Amino acid sequence: MxxxxxxxxxxxxxxxxxxxxxxxxxxxxxxxxxxxxxxxxxxxxxxxxxxxxxxxxxxxxxxxxxxxxxxxxxxxxxxxxxxxxxxxxxxxxxxxxxxxxxxxxxxxxxxxxxxxxxxxxxxxxxxxxxxxxxxxxxxxxxxxxxxxxxxxxxxxxxxxxxxxxxxxxxxxxxxxxxxKEQNFDYNRITSGIKLIAWGLFKKVCIADRLSVFVDMVFSSPEQYSGLQSIIACYFLVFMVYTDFSGYTDMAVGAARIFGFNLIRNFNRPFISQNLTEFWKRWHISLYTWCYEYIYNPLSFNYRNWKQWGIILAIFATLTFSGLWHGAALTFIIYGVLHAIGLTAEYFLSPFRAKMKSTLPSLFYKYVSIAITFHFFLFTLIIFKSDTLSEAFYIIESFTKINISQFGLYLFGDYKIEFLLSFVFVFALLGMEYWQSKTDNYLSFHLKLPSFVRWSAYALMILIVVYFGVIKSNEFVYAQF
Amino acid sequence: MEDITKRLTAIMRNVFENENIVATPELTAKDVEKWTSMTNIIFIGEVEKEFAFKFHFRDVMNLKNVGDLMKVIEKKTAQ
Structure with missing residues (x-):
C-alpha cells in the first residue's frame, strides 16, 4: 500500500x-x-x-x-x-x-x-x-x-x-x-493534511514526471545525445529529491494528523555551500544516525591518530551509508566519493577561508553552491546507474553535444511533459525559498488572506488531478 | 575550576585557531566557527593530554556545553 x-x-x-x-x-x-x-x-x-x-x-x-x-x-x-x-x-x-x-x-x-x-x-x-x-x-x-x-x-x-x-x-x-495522550487539534491536523498534499504534489507532479525522462536515458543511454543525457542528469537530481522529500512530507504530515512530530528529513539541500552543509540538509535522519553511531565512536576510538583517525572515520561512515542503500558496487562508490569530497573539504579549509575573504561574498557563495550541487549530481549518476560502465558511458556522452537533437525534447512527443517539468521544478524552488523566509516551514503560508490560501489549495488539488502522473508508482527509497 | 578554565581556554585557542575564545560554562560548539565534528575530536585528544586522563565515550557523548566538559574534567582529575 x-x-x-x-x-x-x-x-x-x-x-x-x-x-x-x-x-x-x-x-x-x-x-x-x-x-x-x-x-x-x-x-x-x-x-x-x-x-x-x-x-x-x-x-x-x-x-x-x-x-x-x-x-x-x-x-x-x-x-x-x-x-x-x-x-x-x-x-x-x-x-x-x-x-x-x-x-x-x-x-x-x-x-x-x-x-x-x-x-x-x-x-x-x-x-x-x-x-x-x-x-x-x-x-x-x-x-x-x-x-x-x-x-x-x-x-x-x-x-x-x-x-x-x-x-x-x-x-x-x-x-x-x-x-502522551493526543487530542484533536484542528491546526495541527490541517497542517498535516497540507503537508501530505504538498508531498503528493512533489511525487506525482514532479518526481514521476521527471522519471519518464530519467528512465528513458538511463535504460538505454546509447540512444541519446550528450545534451539529452545532461538534461536527464539534472532531472535525476530533482527526481530523487522530490521523490524522497515528497515521501517524507507525506510521512511527517500523516504523523502530524495523529499528533506526532517526526524529524525533518530535508532542508533545502541545494543551497548548501559545501558537502558538510549538504549532509546536514539531505536525508538528515540517516546522516544523524551515521554521525552519532558510526562517525563519533570511530573518531573517538582513533583520536590518537589525529587527522588520520578523522579520515578513517569519514571513510568508514560514508562508505557504510552508501552500502546502506543496497548491495551494489555503485552504492559503495557513491559513499566513497562523498568521503573523498568531505576529506578534501577538511584539508582545503584554509584555502576556502582565504577564498572567502578574498572573493566578493555573493560570487563565493554561488560558486560554492554550484560546485556542491554538481559534485552531488556527479555522484548521483553513479548512484542511479546499474553498473559503473553505464555511469561512465553517460558521463562520457556529455561531450557529444548535438544541438540539433534538442528538438527531441522540446518538440518531440514529450514536449508538454518536458515544459511542465521545468515549470514544476521552478515552482518547487520558489516555494522552498518562500518557506525559508519564515521560522516554521509548516505554517509559512498562514499569514496570507484566507481567500488567497483557499484558492491556492483548490489550485493545488486541480494541478495534482490534471497534471499528476497517477499510477501508484513506488517511491525510490521504499526499495532500500 | 579557575585552573581548568585557564587551561581549557589555551587549548581551545590553539585547536580552534581563535585568540579571542574564552572557555565559559555556557559556550557551545555552535558559538565557535572552527569547532566542527572534525576539530572536536582533536580538541578531546588535547584535553586528555593536558589533564592526563582518558575519557570514556559515554563521558563525551552527553556533553552539551563547556560547563559539562568542565564537570567531567573536575571529576576525572579528582579520582
Missing amino acids: VFNSIHYLFFISVVFVLYFLLPAKQRWKLLLAASVYFYCTFDIKFLVLIAFSIFTSFFLAIKSEETADESKKKLFLHLAIWSSALILAVFKYYNFFAESGTELFASMGIAVSPLLIKIGLPIGLSFYTFQIIGYSLDVYYGVSKAERKLGIYSLYILFFPKLIAGPIEQSQNLLPQLH
Whole structure:
C-alpha cells in the first residue's frame, strides 16, 4: 500500500476517524493495529522477522539497563544489535557477497555455486533495523531509558507513516510522544493534511514526471545525445529529491494528523555551500544516525591518530551509508566519493577561508553552491546507474553535444511533459525559498488572506488531478 | 575550576585557531566557527593530554556545553 494510492487514502481516513472516536488512552492501540495491517499489505510472511527484532531488542534493552555489570551490558547490547543486523545482512547483502565471491573464485578457475536467497527484501528493513540499533545504543549509553511497555515500543518501530522509508526516528524524539495522550487539534491536523498534499504534489507532479525522462536515458543511454543525457542528469537530481522529500512530507504530515512530530528529513539541500552543509540538509535522519553511531565512536576510538583517525572515520561512515542503500558496487562508490569530497573539504579549509575573504561574498557563495550541487549530481549518476560502465558511458556522452537533437525534447512527443517539468521544478524552488523566509516551514503560508490560501489549495488539488502522473508508482527509497 | 578554565581556554585557542575564545560554562560548539565534528575530536585528544586522563565515550557523548566538559574534567582529575 504505497502512499500515493487510493487504498492508502482510504486506509488513513478510516484510521483517522476511528482514532479520534476512541478514548485518548486507547488510541495508541489502534495505531499499532493499523501499523501491523499496513505492514502486512506489503508482505505478511515477513511479519515474523520484524516481530522477532522487536521482541529481542525490547527485552535485551531492559536487561542491559537493569544490570550494573559492564561486561553483561555490552553482551546484551551486542546481542540486540547483531540479532537485527544479521537479518539485514542476510536479506540485503548475502546475495551480493555470494555472487561477488562466486565471480572471484571463477576468475581463479574454481567453480562454486552458493545457495542464493530468492524471497525478496522485507519492506523497510534498513530503516527499522537502524532504528532498533540506535535505540539499543541509546539505552546502553544512558541517553534513553529502556521502554517498559512492549506495545509502545512495537509502535515506535512499526508506526506506519515512517515504517517503509523513514525518517529514522531517534528514541528521544518519538518514544516520549507515544506515551502522551493526543487530542484533536484542528491546526495541527490541517497542517498535516497540507503537508501530505504538498508531498503528493512533489511525487506525482514532479518526481514521476521527471522519471519518464530519467528512465528513458538511463535504460538505454546509447540512444541519446550528450545534451539529452545532461538534461536527464539534472532531472535525476530533482527526481530523487522530490521523490524522497515528497515521501517524507507525506510521512511527517500523516504523523502530524495523529499528533506526532517526526524529524525533518530535508532542508533545502541545494543551497548548501559545501558537502558538510549538504549532509546536514539531505536525508538528515540517516546522516544523524551515521554521525552519532558510526562517525563519533570511530573518531573517538582513533583520536590518537589525529587527522588520520578523522579520515578513517569519514571513510568508514560514508562508505557504510552508501552500502546502506543496497548491495551494489555503485552504492559503495557513491559513499566513497562523498568521503573523498568531505576529506578534501577538511584539508582545503584554509584555502576556502582565504577564498572567502578574498572573493566578493555573493560570487563565493554561488560558486560554492554550484560546485556542491554538481559534485552531488556527479555522484548521483553513479548512484542511479546499474553498473559503473553505464555511469561512465553517460558521463562520457556529455561531450557529444548535438544541438540539433534538442528538438527531441522540446518538440518531440514529450514536449508538454518536458515544459511542465521545468515549470514544476521552478515552482518547487520558489516555494522552498518562500518557506525559508519564515521560522516554521509548516505554517509559512498562514499569514496570507484566507481567500488567497483557499484558492491556492483548490489550485493545488486541480494541478495534482490534471497534471499528476497517477499510477501508484513506488517511491525510490521504499526499495532500500 | 579557575585552573581548568585557564587551561581549557589555551587549548581551545590553539585547536580552534581563535585568540579571542574564552572557555565559559555556557559556550557551545555552535558559538565557535572552527569547532566542527572534525576539530572536536582533536580538541578531546588535547584535553586528555593536558589533564592526563582518558575519557570514556559515554563521558563525551552527553556533553552539551563547556560547563559539562568542565564537570567531567573536575571529576576525572579528582579520582
